[in-house]
Amino acid sequence: MxxxxxxxxxxxxxxxxxxxxxxxxxxxxxxxxxxxxxxxxxxxxxxxxxxxxxxxxxxxxxxxxxxxxxxxxxxxxxxxxxxxxxxxxxxxxxxxxxxxxxxxxxxxxxxxxxxxxxxxxxxxxxxxxxxxxxxxxxxxxxxxxxxxxxxxxxxxxxxxxxxxxxxxxxxxxxxxxxxxxxxxxxxxxxxxxxxxxxxxxxxxxxxxxxxxxxxxxxxxxxLGWDAGGRVHAGAVTRGSMERLTAAILFADIRGFTPLSDSAPGPAVIDLLNDAFEAMAAPLRERGGQVLKFIGDAMLATFSFDEEGRAATCARALDAAVEARGNLEAMNRVRAEAGAPVAEVDFALHAGEVLYGNVGAADRLDFTAIGPAINEAVRIEALCQPLGRAILVSAEFAAILRDAGRPLPSLGLHALRGVRAPKELFALDDDGAATAPGSA
Structure with a gap:
């Protein structure tokens, strides 16, 4: 039938x-x-x-x-x-x-x-x-x-x-x-x-x-894997926030404004897609959450409890190092093809953040806010002046040092909008690398 x-x-x-x-x-x-x-x-x-x-x-x-x-x-x-x-x-x-x-x-x-x-x-x-x-x-x-x-x-x-x-x-x-x-x-x-x-x-x-x-x-x-899951599960009330302790990774493309002014729009979008994938891929297997892409920047967090803080910060650092390697490989391929390249700076910090809904009555964002986020952004801004691709805060470095992974200090530095100078740290092998084709 x-x-x-x-x-x-x-x-x-x-x-x-x-x-x-x-x-x-x-x-x-x-x-x-x-x-x-x-x-x-x-x-x-x-x-x-x-x-x-x-x-x-x-x-x-x-x-x-x-x-x-x-x-x-x-x-x-x-x-x-x-x-x-x-x-x-x-x-x-x-x-x-x-x-x-x-x-x-x-x-x-x-x-x-x-x-x-x-x-x-x-x-x-x-x-x-x-x-x-x-x-x-x-x-x-x-x-x-x-x-x-x-x-x-x-x-x-x-x-x-x-x-x-x-x-x-x-x-x-x-x-x-x-x-x-x-x-x-x-x-x-x-x-x-x-x-x-x-x-x-x-x-x-x-x-x-x-x-x-x-x-x-x-x-x-x-919104990100964790934030999207929370919103879909019912975390939708404006102003509802949760306090989390997290490793914070902030990355930004150096010199993006003049690059975007000189390159065609489609070429800029193609570069952003390649660069963001190179940065985000190492986070996936290490528990990192991309909270947002802000123009040419990326904000990600690795939440942790007291017991797992050393392992989490180690994963965050490894993700930044792998992302830097991915970007170097990407730039070589793009330079050979005559396409724009991206030199990216990274900041790693650890602290308490407020995680949840903020915004207008009819337009909300599920994000992380707080002084720790602001400090991570300010630390990244010092990468170029200090000739470093990755900078690490004292709080983040202390967690790694207690776990037997010390980092060299760069001394005290003033962060814009932050009252007291902050000690910054770097990687032993991190120098002022110039992206292929950018000089």
């Missing part, structure tokens, strides 16, 4: 009592799982397990959804009977023209939806002959033992807008499913009746998760 254009042509009362009960059970499970907030992998795994329990000879199943994220175009989940497990995957931007995608059943369904077909479906009896294997992926499935294949697309919103730049993708563009069996006779009518009657409930549950995942991903991409 196959449904044309995604529309049901039967009522539950028309089915035998066993199949009707299976449909009701799977439908109720999907609704409850969606209300509980199950994520897409859990939903799809649970759905496939229930198909198998109800006698569907499932061999392989796949689900894919479009998303809204700076890194990813979409994500998918594959279920396999031989593993009795799922394998999540993500799809980066920029592979829309990949031949494997262009010549896929999923892309064919999407093109049909864009042409106006409501929730298009596809059925291919792979064992019936080459004409039924009209996509390379279907030939691969057949060679691996599949005999029958069915695919379904559920569109979220306007089908004609799927994939369009101006489309509202706050819940994703839609979800597509495929199911394959290796039973020689293929899927029975009851197998597909169960799938087609219950997939809309699963699609709705996955849409709910898609909205949650998109909001979470965007908040973390634009």
């Amino acid at each position: 196959s449904l044309p254009a995604g529309e049901a042509t039967f009522a539950i009362a028309d089915l035998d009592s066993t199949l009707a009960q299976r449909i009701v059970d799977v439908h109720i499970w999907a609704v409850k799982a969606g209300l509980r907030g199950a994520d897409a992998p859990e939903l799809f795994d649970g759905y496939c397990q229930r198909l198998v329990i109800n006698g569907t000879p499932l061999w392989r199943a796949h689900s894919a959804m479009e998303t809204l994220h700076p890194q990813w175009r979409g994500y998918g989940v594959t279920w396999r009977r031989d593993l009795n497990a799922i394998a999540p995957e993500s799809y980066p931007h920029g592979d829309d023209d990949d031949p494997g995608w262009v010549r896929s059943p999923f892309n064919a369904l999407i093109e049909r939806a864009r042409a106006g077909e409501a929730n298009p479906t596809m059925r291919r009896r792979l064992a019936a002959g080459p004409a039924e294997r009209d996509f390379p992926a279907l030939e691969e499935f057949f060679a691996a033992g599949a005999a029958d294949y069915a695919a379904y697309l559920f569109v979220y919103g306007d089908p004609a807008a799927m994939g369009a730049a101006q489309a509202d993708r706050s819940h994703g563009g839609g979800v597509v499913y495929s199911f394959a069996t290796d039973r020689k006779s293929g899927f029975a009518d009851d197998d597909l009746a169960l799938v087609e009657a219950t997939l809309p409930a699963l699609a709705l549950a996955m849409k709910a998760h898609a909205g949650h995942a998109i909001a979470s991903g965007l908040l973390r991409a634009y």
